Amino acid sequence: MTYRTHLKSSSLAITTGCAILLGMASGCGEDPEPVVTKPVAKKPTAPPPPEEPVDLGPTPVADLMAEFDIDSRISMSEDNAPDNDVDRIVVLRFFDGMVRGDSSRLSNLLSEADALILERLVESGEWSSATGEAIEEIEIETDRARGIGECALAIVTTTDGEFDVQLWNYELVGEPEADDGAVFDALPTPPGMVNRLSGGDWIATWLEINDQEMARADEPDEIVEFESLILEAEEEEAKPSSGSRPSGPGRKKPKAPVFNPSPGFGAPGGAPGRR
DSSP: OHHHHHHHHHHHHHHHHHHHHHHHHHHSSSOOOOOOOOOOOOOOOOOOOOOOOOOOOSOOHHHHHHHTTOOTTEEOOTTTSOSSHHHHHHHHHHHHHHHTTOHHHHHTTBOHHHHHHHHHHHHHTHHHHHSGGGEEEEEEEEEEETTTEEEEEEEEEETTSOEEEEEEEEEEOSOTTSTTSEEEEEOOOOTTHHHHOOSSOHHHHHHHHHHHHHHHHHSOOOOOOOOOOOOOHHHHHTSOOTTSOOOOOOOOOOOOOOOOOSOOTTOOOOOOTTO
16 A cells, blocks of 8 residues: 555656656747737727807907097987897997097098098088087987988087987998998988987987978979959959969978088087087
């Protein structure tokens, strides 16, 4: 029994020793080639969607006045200003030229008819006496009127305490910063308009009054009807000879409104009802 156990132990030792020797032998020599693993290609990720621009609205009037050096006598509230920068700049620059008495700037911004009126006002000296230091403030209101387009109403206060008003229609034709970037056209001004404006929307009231005045101007002359008279025979004999013209009432001439397309600043008037 003892002999067999010894043989088994010796065989196990020899087998284990051979395994160790074989392992050592395999470690002596060239290193095994490294296993190269190909990198896994990553799927491209889609770029994030662009951020939508935030609409901050038009630039405040005060900021535009500072940027374009608008005279402080010009006032235009946010509620009465256009809803975009381009129109705001055009309107502010136009009335800035007016309050400063800069006829050269305004001549490029006026319609052909109003440019001629401006030229006559400059030549007569009325322009210099009615603008510049004669103006205390110009309050501006703007609106978009159906059938007319963009409108700007100027409420002028002079240094002697008088008021005047003028409504303008304007159209953009170029860059707002250019001296010829828009065309302003003075709308008709019926007599006494400064005292006829009331309510919260003076531009709408102005256009309504203009429509009424134009309708009156288009009315036909008054027709006067005469009752027929039966003349007695002796009265027939007393009729004047055919050479003379019979007398009698004639047709009345209608009163047509007097329209003033010019700015008309400096004309005396009463205080507007809203102020």
